[in-house]
Amino acid sequence: xxxxxxxxxxxxxxxxxxxxxxxxxxxxxxxxxxxxxxxxxxxxxxxxxxxxxxxxxxxxxxxxxxxxxxxxxxxxxxxxxxxxxxxxxxxxxxxxxxxxxxxxxxxxxxxxxxxxxxxxxxxxxxxxxxxxxxxxxxxxxxxxxxxxxxxxxxxxxxxxxxxxxxxxxxxxxxxxxxxxxxxxxxxxxxxxxxxxxxxxxxxxxxxxxxxxxxxxxxxxxxxxxxxxxxxxxxxxxxxxxxxxxxxxxxxxxxxxxxxxxxxxxxxxxxxxxxxxxxxxx
Amino acid sequence: xxxxxxxxxxxxxxxxxxxxxxxxxxxxxxxxxxxxxxxxxxxxxxxxxxxxxxxxxxxxxxxxxxxxxxxxxxxxxxxxxxxxxxxxxxxxxxxxxxxxxxxxxxxxxxxxxxxxxxxxxxxxxxxxxxxxxxxxxxxxxxxxxxxxxxxxxxxxxxxxxxxxxxxxxxxxxxxxxxxxxxxxxxxxxxxxxxxxxxxxxxxxxxxxxxxxxxxxxxxxxxxxxxxxxxxxxxxxxxxxxxxxxxxxxxxxxxxxxxxxxxxxxxxxxxxxxxxxxxxxxxxxxxxxxxxxxxxx
Amino acid sequence: xxxxxxxxxxxxxxxxxxxxxxxxxxxxxxxxxxxxxxxxxxxxxxxxxxxxxxxxxxxxxxxxxxxxxxxxxxxxxxxxxxxxxxxxxxxxxxxxxxxxxxxxxxxxxxxxxxxxxxxxxxxxxxxxxxxxxxxxxxxxxxxxxxxxxxxxxxxxxxxxxxxxxxxxxxxxxxxxxxxxxxxxxxxxxxxxxxxxxxxxxxxxxxxxxxxxxxxxxxxxxxxxxxxxxxxxxxxxxxxxxxxxxxxxxxxxx
Numbered sequence: 001x002x003x004x005x006x007x008x009x010x011x012x013x014x015x016x017x018x019x020x021x022x023x024x025x026x027x028x029x030x031x032x033x034x035x036x037x038x039x040x041x042x043x044x045x046x047x048x049x050x051x052x053x054x055x056x057x058x059x060x061x062x063x064x065x066x067x068x069x070x071x072x073x074x075x076x077x078x079x080x081x082x083x084x085x086x087x088x089x090x091x092x093x094x095x096x097x098x099x100x101x102x103x104x105x106x107x108x109x110x111x112x113x114x115x116x117x118x119x120x121x122x123x124x125x126x127x128x129x130x131x132x133x134x135x136x137x138x139x140x141x142x143x144x145x146x147x148x149x150x151x152x153x154x155x156x157x158x159x160x161x162x163x164x165x166x167x168x169x170x171x172x173x174x175x176x177x178x179x180x181x182x183x184x185x186x187x188x189x190x191x192x193x194x195x196x197x198x199x200x201x202x203x204x205x206x207x208x209x210x211x212x213x214x215x216x217x218x219x220x221x222x223x224x225x226x227x228x229x230x231x232x233x234x235x236x237x238x239x240x241x242x243x244x245x246x247x248x249x250x251x252x253x254x255x256x257x258x259x260x261x262x263x264x265x266x267x268x269x270x271x272x273x274x275x276x277x278x279x280x281x
Numbered sequence: 282x283x284x285x286x287x288x289x290x291x292x293x294x295x296x297x298x299x300x301x302x303x304x305x306x307x308x309x310x311x312x313x314x315x316x317x318x319x320x321x322x323x324x325x326x327x328x329x330x331x332x333x334x335x336x337x338x339x340x341x342x343x344x345x346x347x348x349x350x351x352x353x354x355x356x357x358x359x360x361x362x363x364x365x366x367x368x369x370x371x372x373x374x375x376x377x378x379x380x381x382x383x384x385x386x387x388x389x390x391x392x393x394x395x396x397x398x399x400x401x402x403x404x405x406x407x408x409x410x411x412x413x414x415x416x417x418x419x420x421x422x423x424x425x426x427x428x429x430x431x432x433x434x435x436x437x438x439x440x441x442x443x444x445x446x447x448x449x450x451x452x453x454x455x456x457x458x459x460x461x462x463x464x465x466x467x468x469x470x471x472x473x474x475x476x477x478x479x480x481x482x483x484x485x486x487x488x489x490x491x492x493x494x495x496x497x498x499x500x501x502x503x504x505x506x507x508x509x510x511x512x513x514x515x516x517x518x519x520x521x522x523x524x525x526x527x528x529x530x531x532x533x534x535x536x537x538x539x540x541x542x543x544x545x546x547x548x549x550x551x552x553x554x555x556x557x558x559x560x561x562x563x564x565x566x567x568x569x570x571x572x573x574x575x576x577x
Numbered sequence: 578x579x580x581x582x583x584x585x586x587x588x589x590x591x592x593x594x595x596x597x598x599x600x601x602x603x604x605x606x607x608x609x610x611x612x613x614x615x616x617x618x619x620x621x622x623x624x625x626x627x628x629x630x631x632x633x634x635x636x637x638x639x640x641x642x643x644x645x646x647x648x649x650x651x652x653x654x655x656x657x658x659x660x661x662x663x664x665x666x667x668x669x670x671x672x673x674x675x676x677x678x679x680x681x682x683x684x685x686x687x688x689x690x691x692x693x694x695x696x697x698x699x700x701x702x703x704x705x706x707x708x709x710x711x712x713x714x715x716x717x718x719x720x721x722x723x724x725x726x727x728x729x730x731x732x733x734x735x736x737x738x739x740x741x742x743x744x745x746x747x748x749x750x751x752x753x754x755x756x757x758x759x760x761x762x763x764x765x766x767x768x769x770x771x772x773x774x775x776x777x778x779x780x781x782x783x784x785x786x787x788x789x790x791x792x793x794x795x796x797x798x799x800x801x802x803x804x805x806x807x808x809x810x811x812x813x814x815x816x817x818x819x820x821x822x823x824x825x826x827x828x829x830x
Contacts, residue, residue: 008472011369012377018369019378022446023389025439029396029404036407087303090296099637107566108304114493114562115555116500118527119310122551125534126313149303169632170674170736174687174743175664177289184686188677199395206397209502209527213534233399237503240403255403259396266395270388285690286658 030259037256040249046257050219054247060219062254065235067221071137072211072231073204076144077197083145084152085193089182091153092160093168106157112150118209120147125213138225140215147210148200155199159192160185194272202265206258208233232258311555318549321542330549336513343546345553350515351430351523355505356498358434358519359441364491366438367445372475374446375453394443402507405436410508418520430516430523433509437501441494448493452486453479455572489568496561500554502527526554583608583747583777584629589643591624591633598624600801602643611769611778613788613809616798617824622781625798626749629779630666631659647747664691667740669753673732675724676739680707680716683724683735687743706738710768730761737768748772750780754787766791785825789813797821 048061095102124143133139163185171181216228239251333344414427456479464474510522530547537544582605591599599621606612614622633639644651652662676683684703707713712734754762769778769791782788795812797805805812805821816822
């Protein structure tokens, strides 16, 4: 009897240790970035673009990268939404469930979801060469859109699945067309759509491998879509590679900026889900 | 009346088009990558490319073996570290943790899932690499920079943990309370119930989670790139540097077009990565799908 | 039967996932009467009801063969227009499902999509049908509050009013009072008795007493086949078939 209780206590101890490690690693990571980055986080960093010689220690900031990342994330999220919502509506309202097309589509989106961003980056690169495009804001947006579409479709699909079938049947019974019925359901899942947007935005702003080949890099804020655009993750990466300690410090500060943005988005997602669940059926 | 129906029909056609294009994306990617890999495949067979360790692009020698091994090493280390930790964590969260603790832990794990890879890389450089260099390595070797497959594996382990925890949680949720109750009412402790009943039932799901995590780990680029040394040699110990496939592609894209066949080689690497990940992904989906079927 | 059949089912076969759920059903539903479909759980009652307004269409696993004629037209004809058919029928499900909008918008939803846009016309329709279901006085001061705030009995009456607002000819009820308390149940039953003057009503129920209280005709379905059909009193008190006798006495189900 004692042996069994002892075994349980032993594993319970292990479990607590493991949980602390896993959950605590977040605190460790954010803490390290905060510790190393805060000293270098000046107002200049967020308001100025790099002057010449930024990477060897001269003046400037990473505004180019912040804006560039925002442009790409916003552009790809919007474009992704434009494609994902019709596709989700089609999958859930127009095709028969369990039909060949329905199953093939879902399998395909699952696969697309699992493809790493570096493959999307490589593919985006191939397309751009084929179309004769240079590395640019537009190239980055297109590639990241491809990355983001499976995320959105999957999130939307899951959320549509939580709407009771009877709600849809009620609309159909009143003589609604498939399009009209889908509008009723969309209204119901609005918070879910917002969550999908935020999730995709967060992914888009932090990803490197997809923009590496396709968006290029620039010290300036892009004015037109075919100019190259800097992104925060790449800016961090480049600054980190410098041998000047001042610049490395700025890399940590940039990392801190990115971390803050992502944490803010995560907070928003939680707030949105909590706020809207009051009115649901 | 007519207009409504026309609208519905025409919207339906547009949506069908969008859907078909989107789901063909997988095909487009595969075909695109393959097409660009053809140049390098013309002179070398798949076997020689994958099996050779000689990587001298300027001379036209493209042996991908070190990179494949680099990927495998880093992934293996990550899984060995992450799987037991995440399994224990999930069991704790589901079965033992008081709700006040759960309220703190679950958000922490969820937030971890959203942190961008480059941040993990920076942390790896700031924390893990020095850790290895100063504290872990001296017990084993004379000198190490700390940049190693071990560093890559540890960073990866933290990155894939939220995924593993989330899938195993879902798997545990499918185990009916009655089953656990049946075991408990026979007098076993909670831990014994978990060990003998829950884990057995959850085994296929845990395997699926592992396979999915492996496929995620294979594809992770930037975080691993920043800490694993990027030396194109086959690693022989955890403290050796490594050079996983994604890092190869990312590091060298700038020179892609200046060395002949280099672009084809790198896109071929992307193709290999795509195929491997596709394979693992499908296996894990099949297992999870079978599980779901059994549930219903 | 002397009355004209409003719905005429001919050789209907329904398979779901390869399993035959309804086998060779042929039945005529009489006009402007209440017909109840009774039978043990899982024997196909709800499926039969759902074939009437083609709600089964959405799943690829469902295969329907045979004819269902409404006013002489086969609703399963490939050229038939499904929203037009559904408009003819109002469906009341087991649990009320108000649309996620205000009370007013719930009732106005049907008329709006079928073309009525003028405010005063919609006002009239909303008031007319809320009155018909006895809800008007209870909600007239909060027409624009969310429909989900009503009690469950009120919600079911709302769903009935909503269904009536599209001017159907037929009302389908799928165990529509089983989630309600006795008072609400009584109200809905009374409403059905009033409505049968103008509408043909088909109800699925597993409560034999309810079937006896309000129906004119009864269909007994067992294992996907129609065992018996006839006027209420006959089927319940003098059933011809042995299976019917056993069910009515409570042995099966």
